[in-house]
Amino acid sequence: MVRVRFAPSPTGFVHVGSLRTALYNYLFARHHGGVNILRVEDTDRTRYVEGAVENMLRTMEWAGITFDEGPVTGGPVGPYVQSERKELYSKYAAELVAGGHAYPCFCSAERLDVVRKAQQAAGIPPMYDRHCRNLTKEESESRIAAGESHVIRMRVPIGELIRFHDIIRGDIEFDSKTIDDQVLIKSDGFPLYHLANIVDDHLMQITHVIRGEEWLPSTPKHVLLYAAFGWEPPKFAHLPLLLNADRSKLSKRQGDVAVEDYRDKGYLPDALINFVALLGWNPSATEEIFTIDQLIRDFDLERVNKGGAVFGRDKLDWMNAEYMRKKSPEELLILVRPLAENRKYVVSDEYLLSVIRTMQERVRTLPDFVDFASYFFVPPTDYEEKYKQKHWNAEAKTRLAELLPRFGAAEKWDHDTLEAIVRTFAEENSLSAGKMIHPIRLAVTGRGMGPGLFELLAVIGKAESIRRIDHALRNLA
Numbered sequence: 139m140v141r142v143r144f145a146p147s148p149t150g151f152v153h154v155g156s157l158r159t160a161l162y163n164y165l166f167a168r169h170h171g172g173v174n175i176l177r178v179e180d181t182d183r184t185r186y187v188e189g190a191v192e193n194m195l196r197t198m199e200w201a202g203i204t205f206d207e208g209p210v211t212g213g214p215v216g217p218y219v220q221s222e223r224k225e226l227y228s229k230y231a232a233e234l235v236a237g238g239h240a241y242p243c244f245c246s247a248e249r250l251d252v253v254r255k256a257q258q259a260a261g262i263p264p265m266y267d268r269h270c271r272n273l274t275k276e277e278s279e280s281r282i283a284a285g286e287s288h289v290i291r292m293r294v295p296i297g298e299l300i301r302f303h304d305i306i307r308g309d310i311e312f313d314s315k316t317i318d319d320q321v322l323i324k325s326d327g328f329p330l331y332h333l334a335n336i337v338d339d340h341l342m343q344i345t346h347v348i349r350g351e352e353w354l355p356s357t358p359k360h361v362l363l364y365a366a367f368g369w370e371p372p373k374f375a376h377l378p379l380l381l382n383a384d385r386s387k388l389s390k391r392q393g394d395v396a397v398e399d400y401r402d403k404g405y406l407p408d409a410l411i412n413f414v415a416l417l418g419w420n421p422s423a424t425e426e427i428f429t430i431d432q433l434i435r436d437f438d439l440e441r442v443n444k445g446g447a448v449f450g451r452d453k454l455d456w457m458n459a460e461y462m463r464k465k466s467p468e469e470l471l472i473l474v475r476p477l478a479e480n481r482k483y484v485v486s487d488e489y490l491l492s493v494i495r496t497m498q499e500r501v502r503t504l505p506d507f508v509d510f511a512s513y514f515f516v517p518p519t520d521y522e523e524k525y526k527q528k529h530w531n532a533e534a535k536t537r538l539a540e541l542l543p544r545f546g547a548a549e550k551w552d553h554d555t556l557e558a559i560v561r562t563f564a565e566e567n568s569l570s571a572g573k574m575i576h577p578i579r580l581a582v583t584g585r586g587m588g589p590g591l592f593e594l595l596a597v598i599g600k601a602e603s604i605r606r607i608d609h610a611l612r613n614l615a
């Protein structure tokens with residue numbers, strides 16, 4: 139039975155890399171009919187951010203990633219929040235100390251600082267110098283009994299090669315001399331990541347650990363801890379780094395990295411999920427658009443690449459546009475309505491639907507519906523200068539003033555009627571239709587580009603279109 143977990147530390151927003159980790163765990167669990175677990179790793183109180191857990195839960199829900207066990211759902215091996223499991227870790231740390239796999243360390247922060255600086259000055263990687271590693275049991279015990287502040291450190295074996303297999307990367311080897319005598323329990327009794335993580339993975343019967351490449355250097359420590367406890371380690375799969383277009387590590391400086399940013403900018407969750415699924419996973423099909431069910435059916439860890447995956451913003455935009463086109467106008471209405479309300483646009487559902495139908499093929503994100511063509515909601519307050527220079531002159535104004543009564547007399551106000559009126563007028567005056575179309579567009583929208591003019595006028599309606607043309611004729615020089 140496959141059991142996987144997503145184990146975020148609640149430190150603020152949800153990074154797109156975390157979304158990918160959560161997604162791959164979810165897909166893997168669903169593909170194998172296994173269990174997807176959410177575990178909150180909040181033992182580092184210095185990094186804890188108020189509200190981060192709630193935000194993470196909301197973000198997962200928005201993205202459609204569900205958990206079978208976790209802080210909200212509960213489950214047989216809870217609690218699923220590490221700060222609620224604190225006593226457990228001390229017990230296991232004591233077991234390690236008793237077995238000689240860990241030891242108390244009494245070094246002060248000042249001493250550690252001096253050691254670190256000396257190592258840095260000598261150009262060697264800073265590591266604990268193992269000062270307390272060989273204290274006798276009696277000495278450590280009496281210092282603890284006297285209330286001396288201490289941490290518990292892992293006793294990393296000397297001169298060993300630590301080997302493990304990674305599903306994505308194959309066989310991996312670390313020399314134990316590169317591994318620090320890691321702190322497992324801090325002086326305040328809180329466990330550090332490594333101990334809490336493996337104790338929980340063991341107790342929660344995790345079969346596969348699927349996480350980002352940045353955790354690869356932690357894995358030999360975990361492998362040693364599993365061996366120290368005599369537990370069988372889970373299988374490991376480390377996902378490739380996410381990169382900027384220039385192949386540097388994905389960073390905030392080069393664009394949005396928070397899932398919440400994409401949500402707030404109006405990306406559709408299924409589009410973002412589809413996009414994120416392809417960051418490192420290589421489906422056998424050439425097709426790029428996958429529903430969640432197709433992803434579940436096709437996903438496997440064997441087809442995840444080792445090399446970094448470029449987070450291509452253009453591709454995301456393209457994908458989002460594809461998803462927008464696939465939605466029905468009625469589905470889009472539900473998503474666009476709140477955006478219109480935010481901007482205080484007062485319009486009926488019917489009107490908004492006609493705007494959506496007109497714009498659906500042209501927009502890339504949801505807010506485009508209300509921002510791209512704000513003239514559907516408010517009359518233009520400025521007019522594109524270059525377009526005006528080209529198409530707004532005395533002659534155009536005279537013609538428009540002559541045409542306006544025909545608009546007023548129109549009995550129907552739809553695309554074909556409007557087209558007939560304008561074309562007939564142009565022919566009668568031996569003009570090309572463009573000579574009329576451009577000034578009308580300028581007067582009604584202020585913009586030089588947009589959907590077809592007759593369609594646009596039909597949406598905006600008779601009274602409002604005429605009012606705007608009239609206003610431009612009076613006020614636009």
Ligand code: GLU
Pocket residue numbers: 145146147179335348349350353
């Ligand atoms: N809490 C770690 C994180 O924030 C979990 C790493 C792991 O999956 O082991 O990513």
